[in-house]
Amino acid sequence: MDNSEFRKNQRIISDWIINYFKKIEQYPVLSSTEPSEIKKLLNSEPPAESRPIQDLLKDFDSFLFKGITHWNHPGFMAYFNSTSCEAGILAEFLIAALNLNGMIWKTSPVVTELEEVTIKWMKKMIGISDNFWGIIYDTASISTFHALASAREQLNLEIRDKGTSGRNDLPKLSIYCSEHAHSSVEKSAIALGIGQENVRKINTNYKFEMDTEQLRTQILSDFKQGMRPFCVVATVGTTSFASIDPVEKISELCKEFDLWLHIDAAYAGVAAILPEMKWITKGWENADSMVINPHKWMFTPMDCSIYLTKKKSVLKSAFSLIPEYLRTQEDDEVDNLMDYGLQLGRRFRALKLWFIIGNLGVAGIEEKIRNHITWARKFADWVSNHKNLILIAPVHFSTVCFQFKSDSISSVEESNFYNQKLLDLINSSGKIFISHTKFKNQLVLRLTIGSYWQEEKHIELAKKIIEESIIKLTENN
Ligand SMILES: Cc1ncc(COP(=O)(O)O)c(C=O)c1O
Structure with a gap:
């Protein structure tokens, strides 16, 4: 592709993106394709000859577009939002063009150093002290995996060298989190050989906060049985109910039991x-580690x-392993x-964060998040x-959990039936x-706000659609 062709194609893609955002509300938020429908539309053989980008874009519109669930659609109010603002999209363009790989400092010093700077900015913005050092991974699941791996490393059980299999000198390790903690805690326990059943799910109170x-009772009982409790995961903004575990109290227990x-x-x-939301960080200073995802509620394109x-x-002693070919004088x-x-x-x-914080400014980010709340x-x-x-559930952030109710509903089964119907009616809009x-x-139905768009x-509009769906539901029954 020569320069003029590259420029032409880049403009075509830019125009496509601008047009997409102009028309996005005309598209149904959720893709309605059937399983395998898209695969069947596509050639099973890779093209032997070169095809112009414009042709590919035509196929993209004809065959792939229908398989898109539009995360950037302002009507996307499911799970937690993950949206990309203009600055983030443009940063991704540069990132792909440069294609840097910051595996070690030398392979692109800017990758390591901008990561350090933007993390420092984020700590300042959120109110986290410099006692915490930071790194950017792809997802929160991977961040939590590294937290649990570090927690295990700190036990000095020589697991790094000797592993766990075939050893009878190791205690059973256990992890604690609330019943509403994200599944990534269990997945990490599975991957680290701790075992899913050794993740103790602690009950929550009426506000969905860890009891x-x-x-305390579970930790004591596990110690008594010869287990080695070693980590608690507290959640601030649980996936289901956006509830907040009592971090300060939990941190006291962590201190007491090491x-x-x-x-x-x-x-x-x-x-x-x-x-006005700084109160949520109470007790964070006592933590050993934490994870925050700009790709959820800070308008950063996946992933960050x-x-x-x-x-x-x-963390370094858990993971550092330096082959000769990656050793450097620095x-x-x-x-690294x-x-x-x-x-x-x-x-x-980090370039995405640098572009987004630079372009929106802290005030711009604050305004968006404040509006959402x-x-x-x-x-x-x-x-x-x-x-x-x-x-x-209480609404601390931008997620609202609710249920349909009616005097005629007399059982959990009936409640589930009507709520499922209501959910389907709302989403079929x-x-x-x-x-x-x-x-x-x-x-329980969940509506979350948090999109850049x-x-x-x-x-x-969401209220209107929910209202109309309730009318349909009650008329038909
Ligand atoms: C509280 C919480 N933690 C972790 C995750 C996992 O996030 P990721 O997709 O970045 O792994 C989620 C996902 O929604 C979440 O809600």
């Missing part, structure tokens, strides 16, 4: 950028997860980020005052997409 009395404290603030951590730890040297002076994790190769993710609270008030809806969770076998009118 610290039960946590346990690693990891905070999963993947979704909600960025809320603390707002002065910040892992912070006070135990940088433990090794004693710099951080391959030493702090499983992966060798490293994308230039305000709109969520207004939506929650609407739910609370609605005769057919009930608010299920194509204009918004909300998700669900379950608590004590009861289906959302305005208050979109929340009004």
